[in-house]
Amino acid sequence: MSIDVLQEKICKRKNPTVAGLDPKPEYIPPHILARCYAQYGKTPKAMAAAYEEFCKGLIDALAPIVPAVKPQAAYFEVLGHDGMAALENIVAYAKQKNLYVIMDCKRGDIGTTAEAYAAAYLGSVDIDGTSYAPYDADSVTVNGYLGTDGIKPFTQLCKQRDKSIFLLVKTSNKSSMEVQDLVAGDRLMYRVLADLAVRLSTDLIGQNGYSNVAAVIGATHPQVLETMRAKYPQMFFLVPGYGAQGGTAKDVQYAFDRLGRGAIVNASRSIMCAWQKAGTDGTDYGARAAEAAVKMKNDIGLYVRIL
């Protein structure tokens, strides 16, 4: 679904945040791990089953509060095909629960390879006349270092299937400056990527005025958010780096327009691991995650009013 739909979901819940689903073994409540180990032994299948149960529980708890979830593919890939089966099930479950699903996989390649990635995460593959969509997420993160050849297969699917992408523009990490902050001619490097996103936005501007070719800009760069908000009025932002990485509610306010629209802020650990911070045994992980999500919503609400 398009950025219009994401914005609608945000407005409906008055909550511009997305819950990152980045499971790691140490985040899983012991009762889930114990059950999965008992069933499958100490295997990738057991861990994948634990990730699936944990993430589905988070989705159940968070669906009334957040408009979107963002599964991080890497954590599933490291479990091999068992991990990917869990990821498929988690995406389907989140969509069932009416959440917008942003697949965070930062793919980027050229030609038919980029087409395969786009088909994998936003589209479908044809198997002798039968169409099969392994993930069918609403949106995907894309790395544009290879230029428009690498991005177009994704934007074509945005047009055909009413989806969106988030192009990496200015990432939240410290060393992003090594590449993204270099001056390339008259522009900073990350502006080059932002301009590519604009160029690829033809026929992809939604009814709310935002493009389905959106951008990732880290919460750790509030000044960049402020400048980019002013310079790119049609660009929707995904803002990672809130919480553990140092971004605050005060910082992310600059990502939003005057109506409190145009951006969504990600938090992962602070929500997933709220049960650990509370010092519980983890059986209440869903309730704790929900509390943390409401707290984040309220924190951002101090600075951003969604009209």
Next chain:
Amino acid sequence: MSIDVLQEKICKRKNPTVAGLDPKPEYIPPHILARCYAQYGKTPKAMAAAYEEFCKGLIDALAPIVPAVKPQAAYFEVLGHDGMAALENIVAYAKQKNLYVIMDCKRGDIGTTAEAYAAAYLGSVDIDGTSYAPYDADSVTVNGYLGTDGIKPFTQLCKQRDKSIFLLVKTSNKSSMEVQDLVAGDRLMYRVLADLAVRLSTDLIGQNGYSNVAAVIGATHPQVLETMRAKYPQMFFLVPGYGAQGGTAKDVQYAFDRLGRGAIVNASRSIMCAWQKAGTDGTDYGARAAEAAVKMKNDIGLYVRIL
């Protein structure tokens, strides 16, 4: 295994080429497809089984000729978890056959996410004391747009496990110029990435003088290859874009040093689909692939003598 091992395998076979494993439904010989459809129906499982049989057959035919294979993850990802199971089996089979395996997945992320990608493709994951390595490739392609934060988790595994990476420097596609050829300060953008690779090469230079932090530079840019070969004497090159994309044996000669070392050239379709070009029914796809691989070796041999 390290770039030293790759170079040894190249020298032993006097063949600086890698066979890309980029399966698509239309490349698979009909007899394989028919058997897999009969067994599994028109499902992703059937197509994954067909990819696995096809790629293993190619590996059998090519192992005496080429030193390395390069599976392209995208084509397996589009089949969901069934595709990833096939990819696991193909990597294991290629390693058994003593081939160097370069996983072409162009991953790039930050922090613990980059660690998860590195663990997935070059390392292992710990499941309550039991170590599990889903792919355990010898090398992986990496996108460095996020800076050294995104690359270091991979280079750490290079050190710990004697592996290598290929950082995207100058890709073979036309639109690579939109980002990679911009002038950033005193350097072209792709040189910035090459310099990051050099910076991360500490303790990673092999006995043959080449770094385990290697680079991707397209065959479609012979002048870039020539300049880079002179400027980066310790940088090993993976050269895609040969054949279908327009790169020739004459073009790729500039990737090699005076001993005919320091680079490996990729071909995918010309080898995988040799049976189609020959107009056969596909039952001889292995023999045809072997012929095409020998032809490529000989074509490059006209320009490059490996000492």
